Amino acid sequence: AQKVTQAQTEISVVEKEDVTLDCVYETRDTTYYLFWYKQPPSGELVFLIRRNSFDEQNEISGRYSWNFQKSTSSFNFTITASQVVDSAVYFCALSEKGTSYDKVIFGPGTSLSVIP
Amino acid sequence: GAVVSQHPSRVICKSGTSVKIECRSLDFQATTMFWYRQFPKKSLMLMATSNEGSKATYEQGVEKDKFLINHASLTLSTLTVTSAHPEDSSFYICSARDPAFYGYTFGSGTRLTVV
Numbered sequence: 001a002q003k004v005t006q007a008q009t010e011i012s013v014v015e016k017e018d019v020t021l022d023c024v025y026e027t028r029d030t031t032y033y034l035f036w037y038k039q040p041p042s043g044e045l046v047f048l049i050r051r052n053s054f055d056e057q058n059e060i061s062g063r064y065s066w067n068f069q070k071s072t073s074s075f076n077f078t079i080t081a082s083q084v085v086d087s088a089v090y091f092c093a094l095s096e097k098g099t100s101y102d103k104v105i106f107g108p109g110t111s112l113s114v115i116p
Numbered sequence: 117g118a119v120v121s122q123h124p125s126r127v128i129c130k131s132g133t134s135v136k137i138e139c140r141s142l143d144f145q146a147t148t149m150f151w152y153r154q155f156p157k158k159s160l161m162l163m164a165t166s167n168e169g170s171k172a173t174y175e176q177g178v179e180k181d182k183f184l185i186n187h188a189s190l191t192l193s194t195l196t197v198t199s200a201h202p203e204d205s206s207f208y209i210c211s212a213r214d215p216a217f218y219g220y221t222f223g224s225g226t227r228l229t230v231v
Contacts, residue, residue, distance in 0.1 A: 044222065044223070108159045
């Protein structure tokens with residue numbers, strides 16, 4: 001069973017629009033970490049955020065914000081006032097205490113295209 | 117922050133030859149490194165966990181004789197694709213856990229093309 005689900009395969013938005021990327025995860029561990037990574041066309045993975053399972057506070061970093069809700073096992077990512085440079089594939093990922101956090105399970109990714 | 121350097125970024129090789137990819141942690145010691153493979157427009161799949169001074173742990177379905185991993189020092193892990201075939205063409209990316217930050221830092225990836 002897929003442990004990290006990103007239901008949106010591809011999203012296109014017009015520049016300056018807000019966009020939310022969905023992430024739903026599945027784990028039996030009570031202790032785990034969730035991540036978001038950005039993969040631009042160059043291929044490298046850019047770390048965006050890490051959140052542990054005990055911290056449900058939402059976080060805002062510039063135009064980026066994250067909504068972590070344990071009740072729905074979701075960790076959604078919103079980009080406000082999107083820009084062309086935001087075009088990339090975004091991965092949500094999970095690592096669990098049960099595997100000593102060594103296995104990072106990636107979701108299938110959401111390809112975001114921001115159109116000027 | 118922690119930096120992981122991966123080389124080469126691109127490599128083209130002939131079928132039957134072997135290719136070595138290096139992954140270095142530049143400003144921290146990494147007792148454990150991870151190797152991923154990514155097919156076009158697909159997600160990252162963990163291939164193996166590389167442990168300094170011991171054998172790598174391979175994920176189910178990954179041929180250990182095809183993908184040789186060596187982690188000879190606390191800052192270097194290598195992945196050698198042996199007797200490469202066109203189906204081995206892929207994007208390979210390594211990562212290491214930064215103990216100071218508790219996150220995973222990724223290398224810039226290696227795009228392997230076997231012709």
